[in-house]
Amino acid sequence: MKPSIKLAIAMGAGAAFTLGAVATASAAPKRGGMLNIVVGSKIPSYDGHRETTFGMIHPIRPFYSLLIRVNPDNPQSTSDFVCDICSNFTKSSDGKTYVFKIRENVKFHDGTPLTSQDVKATWHKLIFPPKGIASSRKAFYGMVESVEATGKYEVTFKLKYATGGFIPALATPFNFIYSKKDLDTHGYKWHMKNINGTGAFTFVQHQPGAFVEGKRYANYHLKGEDGKNKPYLDGYKAISAPKMAIRLQAIRGDRAQIEFRAFPPKARDDLKKALGDKITVQESDWNCVMGFSSNQKLKKFQDVRTRQALTLGLDRWGGSKYLSKIAIVKTVGGTVFPNHSLAAKKEELLKLKGYNPDMAANQAEAKKLLAAAGMAGASVELLNRAVDQPYKVVGTWMLGQWKKLGLKTTQIVLPTGPWYAKFRKKKDQETMIDFNCQGVVNPLIDASKWLSNDIASNNYANYQDRQLDKWYDQMNRTGDEAEAYSIMRKYEKRIVDEKAHYAVSFWWYKINPYRSYVKGWNIAPSHYLNQSLDQVWLDK
């Protein structure tokens, strides 16, 4: 039975779309073959509950299952979630109780049958970790009151309040289901160095710095289109290749077939030019927003007029046109992922400061504001990350925009470690390239970045705004989509316009060129999503 129970969620009627996407599942899937993936980041530990990098997700996710996941056949939708190890679920009328029926045919790779106790133990580790155990996303589940096994194959989540953010948060791809036996026997840190999941592939080997290898798990619980157990592939290798040029050449030379993060437009064009229809390209908006923050601990950025002038100075519509040809950014948007039902419509965006396409008017207003704030001709320093795509490209563009306002601009580019350290010290940086990259599109969680800095530790603009905190709380607790939309507009306007706490420049743009004989993979709005590989096959 195909496990495609579509989960209707309160907030999610976002229209799915894929620019340049191809229909990848038109032919009958073939079985066999090894998929070689190139991965541009490194694996810290194997523990999904603890780690935050795609360098772990891409090689390790295929070994594990989730309770629910983004529909792998329709990952562009922001509202289409399907059961993974559950068979179905029900929601109470007040939206505060969710009961998940667990499949009875699921086994861990060591042969242990999966029951509701494993699901309960996993979610307790994720939401209520004991002291000394890191759970990097436990704050996503502030709405959860309890998780109980209410039957051998039934798990009940009780919420403190109904929220549309709950179901998308459950589908976070890092929430690997662990065996209770492993947790009880080996402790909560065992999964950092060991793997025992229920995913489509079993662990074969990991050569640190080189590759991770997995082979087909014959007892995987999901069936393929041919009625036999998935996955279709015999196995896969996730090859570590930190340099983009190598990843690109590896696909060109057929040493690897795909890279799941993204390539810049030029790389896509080069591959297409060299290999023609042997390369397929899927593209999508990406759930990463790029912008800048001004450090409000510094006197010169405490005046809202200065911050508004800086955002007014950015020619977003013009920049999008040109930067999208050289960088992995494209769509002009607000604080919500552009294709989500909670996102601002274009006519609403145009009313916000800095979104008016008339740049002469914007620049004139910005200059007036700067003069009024005593900042005419002042110097502004931009802290940036020493990574080309898209940081340095966008940062350099921003400096050019601010120069047109008569500001003296400097860019300080630091390697990732020192860059974060400077960010997090929250002291001496002036303005900084700031971004918000999330997995599952879940604006009710993703928008927490703009809460006051004593609540959101990734608020690098260092402000406290209790009005925003109040609206955020209201947005999360309403079950009514229209009301959430209305609050989100006020929340967004205050962030990017009235208080100009944060300036959104562009949303990232994901471009995945890959060998055309790879089938069954569909691009998602995040490089963390749709990585279980159970539906991927090779047309060879």
Add this chain to the structure above:
Amino acid sequence: MFKYTIKRVLLMVPTLFGAACLVFFLLRMIPGDVCELRMAGEGGYVDEDAIKTCQHDLGMDRPKFVQFVDFITGFAVFDLGESMWTGKAITHELGLRFQLSLQIAIMATLVAVIIAIPLGTISAIRQDTWLDYAVRTFSIAGIAIPSFWLGIMIILGLLISTQAWFGEPWMPPIEYVSPLEDPISNMVQLIWPAVATGYRYSAVATRMTRSALLEVLREDYVRTARAKGLLERIIINRHALKNSMLPVITVIGIEFAFLMGGLVVTEQVFNLNGVGKLFVESVQNHDYTMTQALVMLVATVFVITNFVVDLFYAWLDPRIRYS
């Protein structure tokens, strides 16, 4: 010779201790740490508890002095500890990479010696002829062309030429296979970086061979040998070449030690999982334990190589061991 050897061995201890102090304290002066990178490095939500737990797990909340003593005592008994990034034993992580780096270093050295000694000799004995100019141009090009650029050109050249000739682009494998497992695949992968690195390496050695040989050929004893009618071949091979090899051996030794940890860029270009790539990654990740271990490994290789070169000097030149 025994006394000389002991003296050289004892000199290694303060050298290595100095390197240990430098790497330990310099690393901690770089802003940021491994936990911030792991827990906050992707720009999403940041959990402060997770960062603190990670720092505690890795012992980063202990006083610096305690961490330093741990490092030194560990190094003294060859216990390098665990990588802060992967949590795996450093000896295990290093073992995997060392094999590859050692093989590349040996192959590049062979390429360099095969090119440098004959070319340097020819260049010296045919001084100021077209042959000499050709060799010098070849070797200057080797010094001038960065090996990473040559590496990129090799890969692109292979991709473009194979596509033009066979219709499908081909490039060397990007994952390492041990020569014991599959010698052909191993060679197909590693010959290209060995050539790219060996060419630059040979350029230095060629020029050194040429200048050293030219100097020796002007010595009185060579003139005497010629005067007494010895064949030129015998003069070159038996008398001049051997005596001109001292500086060449020094260059080869230093370059070999450098290759063990210094193939940073070449390893990136060819995606080789060697010590150089590990070096870059561990510095980027703020993996203190791994970086310390690598610096100490490279320092040890340098110290031992210098020691061996010194012994070789003493063996070749009796004046050194009697001084």
